Structures are given as structure tokens and as C-alpha cells.
Amino acid sequence: MPPPLPSNRAPQRRGDGGVVGSLPDDLLHSILRSLPLKQAARTSALSRRWAPKWLHALAAYPVLDLTDQNFARGQSPARAVATHGAPLDAIRVALVAPSASGLVGDGGAFGQDVVGWVAAAVAVDLMAPPSQDEDASPRDDRGRDQQELHYVEELGLQRRHGRSPRSLLLILLAETFQRLIEIIRLRQNGPYLHLPQREPRAMIQQRDLTDCACDHKSISTLTRTRGSDRRIRDDDAAAIHRERSTRSGDAFEGRNSLEYLALGRISLRAVPLPAAGLAGLRSLSLSHALFLTDDAVEGVLANRAALESLTLTGCHLLTSVSVASERLPVSGARGLPRRARAPVVPIDLGEVEGDIAMPALRDARLTRTPTSQDYEYPFLSRVAHARVLTLCSKASREAPHLRVPAQRRQQASTQEILPRTIRPYRIGRGRTVRPQGADLTQNVRRSDKSEHLPADRLCTRSEPFAIMIQNHQRLCPKISSTPDGPPLPTGPSAVDEENHKRAPRLRSKFSMEADCPPGRARPSTPSYNTRPQLCHAIHTPSSPLAPNSSKRRDSLSLSLSLSVHFLLPQNRPRNRAATRPNSLNLGHLPPSPNPLMLDLLHLPSNNPTFPFNLHDVVCGGLNPRAELLTSTWKGSSMPPPPPQLNQGTPSLKIFAKKMAKVVALLSLVTWNSSWGSRNLHTHTLPQDLRQEDGEPGDTSTEDLGPRIKMDGWRPPRVPARPEHNRQPRWSLAASDAIMLHKHSSGGLASDEGRPGLAGLDLEGKWATKAESDGRRRRRPSVIV
Amino acid sequence: MEVDKGKGEAEETRKVAEADRDTVTLKSSDGKLFEVSKEAAARLSTVLAGMIAGGSIDDNGTDLKQIGSEALENVVDYCNKHANSIPSAALISSSISFNTAPFKEPEEWERKFVDRLSHDALFDLVEAANFLGMERLLDVTCHKISEMMKGKSPDQIREVFNIKNDYTKEELEEIRQELAWAFYDD
Numbered sequence: 006m007p008p009p010l011p012s013n014r015a016p017q018r019r020g021d022g023g024v025v026g027s028l029p030d031d032l033l034h035s036i037l038r039s040l041p042l043k044q045a046a047r048t049s050a051l052s053r054r055w056a057p058k059w060l061h062a063l064a065a066y067p068v069l070d071l072t073d074q075n076f077a078r079g080q081s082p083a084r085a086v087a088t089h090g091a092p093l094d095a096i097r098v099a100l101v102a103p104s105a106s107g108l109v110g111d112g113g114a115f116g117q118d119v120v121g122w123v124a125a126a127v128a129v130d131l132m133a134p135p136s137q138d139e140d141a142s143p144r145d146d147r148g149r150d151q152q153e154l155h156y157v158e159e160l161g162l163q164r165r166h167g168r169s170p171r172s173l174l175l176i177l178l179a180e181t182f183q184r185l186i187e188i189i190r191l192r193q194n195g196p197y198l199h200l201p202q203r204e205p206r207a208m209i210q211q212r213d214l215t216d217c218a219c220d221h222k223s224i225s226t227l228t229r230t231r232g233s234d235r236r237i238r239d240d241d242a243a244a245i246h247r248e249r250s251t252r253s254g255d256a257f258e259g260r261n262s263l264e265y266l267a268l269g270r271i272s273l274r275a276v277p278l279p280a281a282g283l284a285g286l287r288s289l290s291l292s293h294a295l296f297l298t299d300d301a302v303e304g305v306l307a308n309r310a311a312l313e314s315l316t317l318t319g320c321h322l323l324t325s326v327s328v329a330s331e332r333l334p335v336s337g338a339r340g341l342p343r344r345a346r347a348p349v350v351p352i353d354l355g356e357v358e359g360d361i362a363m364p365a366l367r368d369a370r371l372t373r374t375p376t377s378q379d380y381e382y383p384f385l386s387r388v389a390h391a392r393v394l395t396l397c398s399k400a401s402r403e404a405p406h407l408r409v410p411a412q413r414r415q416q417a418s419t420q421e422i423l424p425r426t427i428r429p430y431r432i433g434r435g436r437t438v439r440p441q442g443a444d445l446t447q448n449v450r451r452s453d454k455s456e457h458l459p460a461d462r463l464c465t466r467s468e469p470f471a472i473m474i475q476n477h478q479r480l481c482p483k484i485s486s487t488p489d490g491p492p493l494p495t496g497p498s499a500v501d502e503e504n505h506k507r508a509p510r511l512r513s514k515f516s517m518e519a520d521c522p523p524g525r526a527r528p529s530t531p532s533y534n535t536r537p538q539l540c541h542a543i544h545t546p547s548s549p550l551a552p553n554s555s556k557r558r559d560s561l562s563l564s565l566s567l568s569v570h571f572l573l574p575q576n577r578p579r580n581r582a583a584t585r586p587n588s589l590n591l592g593h594l595p596p597s598p599n600p601l602m603l604d605l606l607h608l609p610s611n612n613p614t615f616p617f618n619l620h621d622v623v624c625g626g627l628n629p630r631a632e633l634l635t636s637t638w639k640g641s642s643m644p645p646p647p648p649q650l651n652q653g654t655p656s657l658k659i660f661a662k663k664m665a666k667v668v669a670l671l672s673l674v675t676w677n678s679s680w681g682s683r684n685l686h687t688h689t690l691p692q693d694l695r696q697e698d699g700e701p702g703d704t705s706t707e708d709l710g711p712r713i714k715m716d717g718w719r720p721p722r723v724p725a726r727p728e729h730n731r732q733p734r735w736s737l738a739a740s741d742a743i744m745l746h747k748h749s750s751g752g753l754a755s756d757e758g759r760p761g762l763a764g765l766d767l768e769g770k771w772a773t774k775a776e777s778d779g780r781r782r783r784r785p786s787v788i789v
Numbered sequence: 790m791e792v793d794k795g796k797g798e799a800e801e802t803r804k805v806a807e808a809d810r811d812t813v814t815l816k817s818s819d820g821k822l823f824e825v826s827k828e829a830a831a832r833l834s835t836v837l838a839g840m841i842a843g844g845s846i847d848d849n850g851t852d853l854k855q856i857g858s859e860a861l862e863n864v865v866d867y868c869n870k871h872a873n874s875i876p877s878a879a880l881i882s883s884s885i886s887f888n889t890a891p892f893k894e895p896e897e898w899e900r901k902f903v904d905r906l907s908h909d910a911l912f913d914l915v916e917a918a919n920f921l922g923m924e925r926l927l928d929v930t931c932h933k934i935s936e937m938m939k940g941k942s943p944d945q946i947r948e949v950f951n952i953k954n955d956y957t958k959e960e961l962e963e964i965r966q967e968l969a970w971a972f973y974d975d
Binding site: 028029031032035036037038039040041043044046047048049050051052053055056 | 912915916919927928931932934935936938939940942943946947952953954955956961964965968971972
């Protein structure tokens with residue numbers, strides 16, 4: 006039964022748009038988002054204003070799942086069948102919003118729409134296949150053009166006759182700030198989504214550029230990179246050439262670009278790979294891409310100034326790849342010490358997955374450190390400057406890693422380095438090297454023995470280590486050695502050997518490794534030094550509903566959820582020092598209304614070194630709802646914690662506002678209590694929360710640093726409701742205890758099935774308003 | 790009447806020693822005062838949390854000019870109810886990844902809470918929640934609205950939500966053709 010109709014004051018207040026229509030767009034998106042796709046699409050028949058909303062709503066959602074059966078049914082199956090034998094059944098677009106440029110907050114609405122546009126472009130293509138005649142006037146193609154028009158208008162571009170959806174897609178890509186757009190085939194063995202082979206017809210001419218509202222540079226970038234599409238029609242080529250000659254350099258400077266692009270299981274025939282908006286691409290991942298030829302890959306690599314990571318998986322048309330990027334190393338944050346901004350630049354050239362054979366390229370990972378100014382570097386010769394080179398192939402699992410120091414690399418012949426399973430690589434400009442029967446194992450051993458690696462080497466042992474972070478500059482999980490931490494292990498050791506053997510297996514899960522200089526983290530030694538490593542981190546926005554009120558530069562209005570997967574070696578390394586707690590630097594997290602989730606996953610059950618390898622958690626700008634969660638525990642039975650739990654001083658350093666600090670403190674409590682529920686018991690974890698960098702002018706923050714002592718806390722041994730007399734007691738002496746208290750009632754209450762912190766013992770100083778004046782009151786212990 | 794009660798409470802509380810205040814007083818656009826616990830406010834509303842943390846809470850009633858008294862009453866009501874409700878285990882979501890939708894189904898009391906609202910109150914509440922950055926409330930209310938749209942034809946939706954149809958017949962037909970899959974009844 007419908008609720009009562011609006012009272013009579015509604016029409017005056019709401020206007021003609023109707024009750025719903027008066028809501029701002031992002032709210033409409035929230036509403037539409039909850040609807041089934043079909044229902045949402047139907048709303049386009051409501052009124053003109055509603056027409057594009059459903060797509061935008063989808064776009065505003067981090068995960069766009071177009072798996073609706075009817076949707077698939079409506080996608081012109083005949084066309085799809087004609088190309089790939091089955092109709093489209095899903096496009097999923099995942100968007101990771103954070104922008105290092107900080108522009109998302111301002112251009113939020115636009116930014117959020119981007120994927121919708123991409124999806125729309127794809128969808129339009131499929132829904133209304135354009136006529137074969139590319140020069141058909143808009144009249145002939147009204148339905149499609151009309152639909153396109155919506156987006157074009159909203160983009161601020163003027164209507165361009167004859168622009169194909171594909172070119173629209175390219176515009177959208179070009180307009181995208183650093184984003185992840187991931188188009189994935191959902192069904193592994195499902196039909197491929199085929200993007201039509203038709204060439205993107207509409208070239209964006211110069212006159213088009215001048216009168217559009219978009220950033221001029223980005224469009225020129227688009228034009229220029231479009232120009233490198235080798236499949237472009239000849240008659241357009243001349244114009245492109247002109248474009249290019251007049252606008253050289255733009256592509257490398259334009260910031261409006263995708264940063265991360267992952268495409269899976271889609272045909273790339275119609276997506277010109279050196280596509281628009283990819284000039285700033287930092288990470289490119291193509292998996293099982295159809296029709297991905299060597300030329301295409303080279304095309305991608307040719308103009309990618311900032312490319313750090315390339316993953317090609319299961320692209321069976323590839324036979325050889327020549328990586329000849331001009332500046333493969335990242336153009337790191339300026340102003341940081343050179344060492345700090347020298348990132349790991351991995352190139353991942355595919356891993357064999359399943360039974361899809363990739364005859365040529367196998368699991369070759371190359372890691373280099375830009376230590377040289379010499380930037381003319383085709384693939385291997387460029388890599389020769391690296392201190393450490395890691396190449397592994399499938400066949401080299403018995404000796405998976407080849408590490409050659411730079412000095413030796415100069416002398417080592419390429420044949421030695423290339424595993425024999427890797428087919429001829431084209432190296433440099435046309436030079437082809439065929440590895441001929443080199444005994445890889447011997448080489449490895451020899452180089453292991455002989456090399457002398459500097460202690461500050463950046464990457465190395467290829468132990469299971471991968472960070473996949475899209476927001477490179479803002480969120481920088483990195484493991485760094487702490488000043489008072491153990492000395493970095495230098496040189497190879499037996500431990501390394503062990504890990505090398507395990508590495509391929511682990512790496513099959515995580516194939517991407519990227520790192521970037523943090524925004525404002527103090528880079529002590531950006532080394533990946535210790536054994537159990539932060540392995541995999543993803544952060545995604547969880548909601549488009551972000552406030553746009555924040556003006557701080559680092560206040561991106563986006564929400565993060567960060568999953569940190571720890572992959573640990575199964576056996577404890579013999580080098581105990583290497584297992585000492587690590588530190589996790591989360592960089593400066595943008596405040597957001599949505600909780601930060603720190604999810605620690607994938608703990609091998611037989612690993613005795615966990616959990617507190619994590620030694621230092623450093624993050625800033627935690628949002629008030631931040632939560633650090635350890636929700637998923639894969640291991641069924643955990644051994645008691647290792648003794649080194651007590652050795653380190655886990656600390657959570659937070660430079661943020663008071664609020665955030667307290668919540669983070671709470672989070673830590675929650676965190677620990679959740680460990681506790683997993684039979685982790687009896688440890689003393691003096692927690693030191695230091696507020697290092699408050700808001701400017703916030704003078705009271707310095708001495709507010711609460712200290713939490715978790716002395717003798719004994720969490721319940723079994724994940725069940727704890728008995729009353731055995732409730733864990735936390736002794737909190739926190740100056741912010743009052744806030745803590747407030748939060749604790751909601752945040753820490755134990756409930757069934759999750760024996761959390763059952764007792765919270767607050768003692769010591771309580772913060773009141775008077776405290777900032779230096780006056781403090783003591784209160785007796787309070788049991789919450 | 791609840792509004793008056795809220796007002797009365799607010800006045801009463803103001804007399805309590807300032808130092809021990811654990812509530813914040815909110816003032817609606819039409820000047821009515823509402824009292825909500827600081828903890829709930831900070832936990833549920835990012836905006837209020839920011840104000841509390843930033844010390845910009847006015848003891849005599851923080852002005853929320855965008856929010857009418859009815860909506861604010863509902864907001865406060867929600868906060869109170871939320872504080873009383875037992876946080877479900879779902880609060881600790883099991884897995885955060887690309888694939889999982891962050892939104893959790895409204896709980897029973899939340900359903901009841903929004904069900905009793907009139908259209909107008911509901912939309913006011915959505916706006917208020919949006920303004921205050923109360924994400925959960927926003928989710929719940931938006932969910933409610935979308936429930937109301939579910940299973941309805943465009944005509945019915947227009948009727949329920951009082952949306953004016955500014956399409957011509959031809960345009961409408963065009964849209965139906967374009968999105969035939971959506972209008973396909975199965």
C-alpha cells in the first residue's frame with residue numbers, strides 16, 4: 006500500500022519536478038542504485054531529467070554489474086553472436102575513484118559519472134549498432150545519437166555529429182582523472198564481449214577542441230594519443246600527424262588520464278590501445294585480451310611515460326614484446342629524496358593461467374630501480390642498470406629468481422639472464438636475443454653467491470609481495486623499516502632461497518606490484534626488507550556519497566576500504582630478525598564519511614609468526630569512522646602468538662584530528678580484540694598513540710596523546726561469549742578517554758558470535774573541555 | 790508532542806553542568822531545539838562529528854538551517870533508536886573487496902522507522918541525512934524510496950512521486966524501444 010501522499014505543502018516547496026525530483030542527483034543515484042537494473046532503467050521513461058539518471062547511478066557505484074538477465078537479453082544478441090558466438094552476458098565495471106590530483110572532490114559528480122559514460126558508450130554500441138555507413142547523418146541514427154547526446158551535453162561538449170560511441174568512450178577515458186576502469190568478463194569461460202571492429206570514426210578535430218568545455222590539454226592529449234593508433238584510417242592520419250607535430254609533449258604532461266587500467270577478456274580490436282587518456286597510465290593490466298598483438302602492446306608501451314607496471318596475462322597472440330618505454334620509471338613525487346622516489350618498477354609479463362597457453366611469455370617479472378640517468382632504455386638493456394633484476398619463468402620454478410647486481414649485469418650476457426622458456430624477446434631496436442640453453446639454475450646460484458646487494462635495495466627477493474594500489478600518491482601502504490627497527494638484512498641468505506622457491510606459487514595470486522612515494526610520509530628507507538610482507542592492498546571507494554565541503558587539499562572526498570592481505574611464508578624464516586614487526590604506512594588517508602576498513606586477510610594457518618608482524622601503523626587523516634577490521638581469518642586454528650609479539654612496540658601513529666585519533670585508538674582496540682577472539686591471548690601490547698601532526702593551530706593536540714596500556718589483557722580463548730568473570734580488561738589511560746568511552750559503548754560492545762572486548766577499564770585522566778587548558782580531572786575506574 | 794518534549798529536554802539539559810554535557814543541542818530551521826547524545830551524533834553523522842571535534846557545537850543549539858523541525862525530529866529519533874539498538878554482527882562485515890556492496894540491508898527497526906514516515910517526511914529525512922552526512926540513515930531512506938519504486942510502471946511511479954511527464958508520446962515510445970529490455974515483462 007502506498008504511503009500517504011505528500012501533504013499539500015509539497016507542491017509549493019518541491020516544485021514541478023515532483024517530490025523525488027527535488028532531491029539532488031547523488032541522492033537519486035543512491036535511490037536508483039538500490040533498484041534492480043531493469044527497474045532503474047525504466048525510470049528513464051519518467052521524465053527528461055530522469056532519462057540519464059540510471060546510468061549515472063550505476064556509474065556512481067563502485068561496482069557496476071550489468072548482469073541483469075534482461076539487460077543481456079536486450080543487447081542485440083544477433084550482433085554479438087555474429088562476432089563471438091554468444092550474446093553479451095556481463096560487463097562489469099569497477100571504478101576506483103581516488104584521484105591523486107585531489108580533483109575528485111571538486112569534480113565529484115563528473116568523476117563519478119565517468120564509468121557510467123563508459124558503460125553507456127559500450128552499451129550504446131551494443132544496443133544500437135550504428136549503421137555500416139559511418140557517414141550516416143544523425144537523422145538516420147537518431148536513437149543512438151539522442152542517447153549519446155545526453156552524455157555529450159553533460160560532459161560539456163557540444164554535440165558532434167557522427168561521433169561514435171567508441172570515440173565517446175575515448176573522450177571519457179581522456180577525461181577521467183586517475184581512475185581504475187576495469188571491464189571484466191564475469192564468466193571465465195563465457196563469451197567474449199566484443200567491441201565492434203568499426204574504427205572510431207570521429208576524429209576530434211582542432212576546431213572541436215576549442216569550443217568544448219573540457220580541459221583543453223586533455224583533449225589534445227586524446228587527439229595525440231589517438232594519433233598513435235596504428236589502425237587509424239589513412240585519411241585521418243595526416244590530420245593526426247599535424248596534431249601531433251603541433252602538440253608534442255602534451256601527452257606526457259596531461260594529468261587527466263587513467264592511471265590504472267585493467268581489461269579482461271574483452272576484445273581489443275576496437276579499442277585502440279594507445280588510447281586516449283592513457284598517457285598517464287601507471288599500471289596496465291591486460292588479461293586474456295583477444296587480438297592483443299605484439300604491435301598493440303608495443304604501441305601501449307611506446308608512449309606511456311609513467312607506466313610502472315604492466316601485466317599481460319593469457320594473451321596468446323603475443324609472441325614477443327619489446328618494452329621500449331621512454332621513461333619506464335615513475336615520475337615520482339617531486340621534492341622527495343631520490344632514493345625515496347625510486348620506486349619499484351615491475352613489469353609483469355603474464356602468467357600462465359589455467360589451461361590457456363601463452364606460448365611465448367611466461368611469468369617474467371622484471372624489477373628495476375632507476376638508478377641511472379640514462380633513459381634511453383629498451384627493455385633489457387635498460388634494465389641492465391637495475392641493481393636487481395628478477396626474471397622468473399615457469400620453468401624456472403626450481404630456480405625462480407635470477408638476481409644479478411648491476412655491476413655484474415653489465416657483463417652478463419643476455420642469454421644468461423633470460424630463462425629459456427622465454428621466447429625471443431626483441432630487445433631494443435630490433436635486436437633479438439634468443440636465449441640458448443643457458444643453465445639458469447647455475448646462473449642463479451652463481452649470481453646469488455657473487456652479488457653484493459646494497460642494503461637499501463628497493464626490491465628484491467620477490468618474496469610474496471605485491472601491492473596493488475590505485476591511488477598511488479595518496480595512499481601509500483609501504484613497508485618500511487622503522488628507525489628503531491631491526492637492521493635490514495643485507496645480502497642474500499638461506500631464507501631468501503626458501504622464499505624464492507615459494508614465490509611463484511604465491512605470486513600467482515598477486516601479480517601486480519607497485520609502489521609510489523607517499524604524499525607526505527617521511528621516507529626513511531623505502532625498503533621492503535622483512536620477510537612477511539604486506540602483500541596485497543586494494544582500496545576502493547565504497548560509496549559515492551562523499552561530502553564536498555572539505556577544502557583541505559588532502560581531503561579527498563572519497564571513501565576507502567583498504568584490504569591488506571598478508572601472505573606469509575609458510576615456514577618461519579630462520580632469520581628471526583626478518584620477522585620482526587613491520588610497519589605499514591598508510592600515508593595520508595583522506596577523511597571521508599565512510600569507514601576505512603583495514604582488512605587483514607589470508608593468513609596461513611600454520612604460520613606462527615603472525616599476527617604482529619605489523620609493527621607500525623602510520624596513517625594520517627583518518628576519517629572519524631575509521632575502523633580497522635580484521636574480519637576474515639582464514640586459518641582454522643591459530644597457534645599462540647610468537648614471542649616476538651612482545652618484542653616490538655606496536656604503535657599506531659596517527660596524525661589527525663582528535664576525533665580520528667580516538668576512533669583509531671578504538672579501532673586498534675577492536676582490532677586487537679578481534680585477534681583475541683581467535684585464541685590470541687596473553688600479550689602485553691603497550692600501545693602508544695602519538696599524535697604527530699594535528700591540524701595547524703590545534704595546539705592542544707600535542708599533549709593529548711593518549712596512552713593505552715593493554716596490560717594483562719586476556720581475551721577469551723574460544724570464540725564464544727565470554728564469561729563474565731573472565732572478561733578481558735583493558736586498562737586505558739587516555740586523555741581522550743571520555744571520547745573513548747562514548748565510542749566504546751557502540752563500537753566495542755561484544756555481541757553474540759563475536760566476543761569482543763567485554764570490559765573496558767577506563768582509568769586515569771579524563772578529558773573534558775577543561776583539559777585543553779591543562780587542567781585534568783581524575784576519575785576512578787569505570788567499567789563500561 | 791514529541792517536538793515539545795525535545796524542546797523541553799533541551800531546556801532542561803541546558804541547566805545541567807556544562808562540563809558534563811554529553812549531548813548536543815540541535816536547532817532546526819524553524820528554531821526548535823532537539824537534544825541528541827553526543828556519542829550517537831558523532832558516530833552517525835560525519836558532519837556532526839566534525840563539528841563536535843572541531844568544537845563548533847553551540848550549547849544553545851547548533852543551527853541547522855537546512856533542516857526543518859520535522860526532519861530533525863526524525864533524525865534525532867533515529868539517533869536515539871540507533872543508540873538503543875543492538876549492533877548486529879553485520880556491523881563487522883566479513884569481506885571488503887571490489888565485489889561486495891557496502892550497503893547492508895536495513896534492520897527491522899530501521900524498516901519500521903522509515904515505514905511510518907509520510908512521503909514528505911521521508912524525503913525531508915533523506916535531505917537531512919544527506920546534509921548531516923548520516924550515511925546509514927541515507928542508505929536506509931534511499932532504500933525505502935527505491936522499494937517504493939520497485940515493481941511499478943513508470944506511470945505508477947510518476948503518480949506516486951508526483952513527477953511530471955515532459956516527454957512527448959513519440960519520445961516515450963523511442964525510449965521504450967531503446968530500452969526494450971527494461972520494459973520487457975517476464
